[in-house]
Amino acid sequence: MTSTLSSRRAPLANPIEQLAALAASTAGRPSFDETLRGAGWPALTPATLEIFQINLGKLCNMTCRHCHVDAGPDRSDAMMTRATVDACLRALDQTAAYTVDITGGAPELHPEFRYLVEESRGRGKHVIDRCNLSVLLLARNAGLAEWLADREVEIVASLPHYRQRNTDAQRGDGAFEKSIEALKLLNSVGYGQANPRRVLSLMTNPTGAFLAAPQSSIEGEWKTALQRDFGITFDRLLALNNMPISRFLEWLIETDNLDSYMSRLIDAFNPGAVSGVMCRNTISVSWDGRLFDCDFNQMLDLDAAGAMTIETFDFAQWQKRSVVTRSHCFGCTAGAGSSCGGSTA
Amino acid sequence: MSDHYYSPDHLKAFGTISEGAPELGKKFFEYYSAVFAAGALTEREKALIALAVAHTVQCPYCIDAYTTECLQKGSDVEQMTEAVHVACAIRGGASLVHGMQMKEHAEKVGM
Numbered sequence: 001m002t003s004t005l006s007s008r009r010a011p012l013a014n015p016i017e018q019l020a021a022l023a024a025s026t027a028g029r030p031s032f033d034e035t036l037r038g039a040g041w042p043a044l045t046p047a048t049l050e051i052f053q054i055n056l057g058k059l060c061n062m063t064c065r066h067c068h069v070d071a072g073p074d075r076s077d078a079m080m081t082r083a084t085v086d087a088c089l090r091a092l093d094q095t096a097a098y099t100v101d102i103t104g105g106a107p108e109l110h111p112e113f114r115y116l117v118e119e120s121r122g123r124g125k126h127v128i129d130r131c132n133l134s135v136l137l138l139a140r141n142a143g144l145a146e147w148l149a150d151r152e153v154e155i156v157a158s159l160p161h162y163r164q165r166n167t168d169a170q171r172g173d174g175a176f177e178k179s180i181e182a183l184k185l186l187n188s189v190g191y192g193q194a195n196p197r198r199v200l201s202l203m204t205n206p207t208g209a210f211l212a213a214p215q216s217s218i219e220g221e222w223k224t225a226l227q228r229d230f231g232i233t234f235d236r237l238l239a240l241n242n243m244p245i246s247r248f249l250e251w252l253i254e255t256d257n258l259d260s261y262m263s264r265l266i267d268a269f270n271p272g273a274v275s276g277v278m279c280r281n282t283i284s285v286s287w288d289g290r291l292f293d294c295d296f297n298q299m300l301d302l303d304a305a306g307a308m309t310i311e312t313f314d315f316a317q318w319q320k321r322s323v324v325t326r327s328h329c330f331g332c333t334a335g336a337g338s339s340c341g342g343s344t345a
Numbered sequence: 346m347s348d349h350y351y352s353p354d355h356l357k358a359f360g361t362i363s364e365g366a367p368e369l370g371k372k373f374f375e376y377y378s379a380v381f382a383a384g385a386l387t388e389r390e391k392a393l394i395a396l397a398v399a400h401t402v403q404c405p406y407c408i409d410a411y412t413t414e415c416l417q418k419g420s421d422v423e424q425m426t427e428a429v430h431v432a433c434a435i436r437g438g439a440s441l442v443h444g445m446q447m448k449e450h451a452e453k454v455g456m
Contacts, residue, residue, distance in 0.1 A: 166421055206416065213419030217389060221419070239419075335417070 002065050004072035005247060012250050013070060015301040019326060021253065022244060025262045026327040033325055039271035044323035047280040049315075052092050052125075053101040053340070055295060056080045056110040057287040062132050064158075064171045066205055068245040068299055071105040078105075080287040084310060085112045088285055089119050091313035097283070101340060103130040103295060108141055117151055127153045130203075130340075133182035134175065145182075149189040154199040156238065156340075157183070162225040166207040183232045192234040203238045203342070209257040211268060214336040215239035215343050238342030241265070243296050243331045265330035273337025276344030279323045285310050293323045294332075295340070302326065356406045389418035396425055397432035 005013035012018055036044060058075035060067075080088075092100065100120040107113050107129060120127045129148060136145050148155065159179050160170045167176035183200075186192060192200030202222065206212050219237040226232040242248045244261060252258040279293035289310040292298040302324045308317060337344030363370025381391050392414045399407030415425050 161421060163421060163423060165423070208416065210413050210416045213389075213417060217387065218419035 002063055002247060004063060004074055005070045005250065006077075007072065007074045010250065012246070012253075015299065018245060018249055019300060021249060021258065022262070022327045025258045026266065029263075029266055029327075032327055032329045035266070035269055035330075036274065036325075039269075039274060041274055044274075044277075044279065044325060046319050046321065046323070047275075049095050049097050049281060049283060049319065051099045051101050051278070051282040051340070052088070052095065052097040053103060053282050053284045053295060054080070054085075054088050054116065055103050055284065055286055055298060056085075056105065056107045056113060056116070058105045059109050060104060060106040060132065061109065061135050061138060062106070062171060062175065064132075064175075064247070065251055066170055066207075066242050066248040068243050068248060068296060069105060070246045070299070075105065078287045079110060080112065080289075082112055082115070084287070084289045085116050085119075087289060087310045087313070088116075089123075091283075091285075091310050091315075092120070092123065092125070094313065094315040095283075097125070099126045099128060101128040101130070101282075106132050106135040108135045108144060114147070117148070117153060121151050121153070127151070128156050129153050131155050131157045132171075133157050133159065134178040136182045136185060137178055145185050145191075146189045149186075149191060149198055152197040154201065155186060155191060156201045156203055157186075158205070159183075159202045160204055160207050162222050162229070170205070170207045180230050180232065183226070183234070184230070187232060192232070194235060199236075200234045201236045201238055202234050203240060205240050205242050209242075209252060209255070209261040209264070211264065211335040212239040212241050212338060212343075236342075239336070239338075240340075240342065241331045241334055241338040244328050245296055245299050262327065262330070265334040266327075268334035269330060270333055270335060270337060270345050273333045273335075273343075273345040276337060276339065277329075277332045278339035278341065278344075279332075282340070283318065291318070293321075296328060296331075297324055300326065300328070351405055353409070356410060359406075389415070389420060392418050393420060393424065393428045397428045400429050400432045401436055 057079035058069055058071045059073070059079060060071035060075065061073060063072040102113070102116060104110065108131065117127055135141060160167045164176040167179060168174065186200055190198040192198070204212065215237050218239070222237050223234065226234065244252055244258065252261050279297070282294060284292040284294050284298050286292060286298050290303055291305045291308060291310060291313070292302065293304045297304065304321055304324055305318060308314065332338045332344070360374070363374070381388060392411055395407065396411040396415050399411050412425065
């Protein structure tokens, strides 16, 4: 498998290097903003804020090939403090956001994870745990699946494919077997059985330099296959495009796929996917309390709100911003569209 | 003039084939788009058929294009390889079934 860019001190660990590579690969093509204007969007403006996405940090028990966060077991350098979690909760109270979307890294490894879940549920919020599945099997997390079920937390679990080959290629040898075991565990505590209080969503990313299939066209096949092969059930499938950021960007460059992948994203621009992109209805908070339009902009250090942080959060001011865009944004408007909630078109 | 047959750039420039016969080109590409739109068969099923046929007609452009297209429609390498085996089986079977003609002729002229 791979290791983190950070641990290798790879130049691409620096977001400036990533943005430079993206700019070079799209030179001569219309910018994302120009393309938006051509589709009738003078600027990408905020919609009603619905999702408060909190990235607790980069620590993860896995090191997936396509990770846009550069997360891994060595990333305990980037972890949100309790004070920042509390600042998130105070900011959340300023808004009518309905969903608290907790991500990482593997957020379940963070010492404040359960606190954040409890506090968010106590406020009546819908809580999403973006889960890599294998983390549920760690000894330190014994009983966590049931704990999450008791608190009616939606699990959005990453699974590239319902067969081993593609899953292990992206997430490492043995990842598929662990994923299946964790899915069975989630089923055993009531997840994935059409109960709105125990929602289990699966999230698939392509295992390579091509676009995600429209999720509605493959969900039925996935449900049939996982039930048939493993007796596993789940509620819905989300399909996301891979973003040309961090380790997936490194893979694109190493395999000489970057230029063709960026062309594929640009050529597949779908005006119908724009209105539903996540940056319009989401606030994304980084482990160190900075504010972004989405988790992808977060990884590229494209701050959304100037000097405003979660400590100084002002909701009215936040809603006045324009979304920061670069060429990676074509990843969210290509084909069926792509967001943390899956297809947007 | 290229010094070799088959260039990946040909696929990207395929649309320019219409320059010599614009009306025919327009009709062809409209027809082509209509063929691959979802109908009684899904877009994904049609892409898998196209992939198999691409191997039968041995078109490298079509193989590249429909490999990507199949992946983007949610097929995986296992499914796509089975589709290629369908093409292979039909192609091999077509050769073998002609053996019946050989057999009958041999029986006719033989003792």
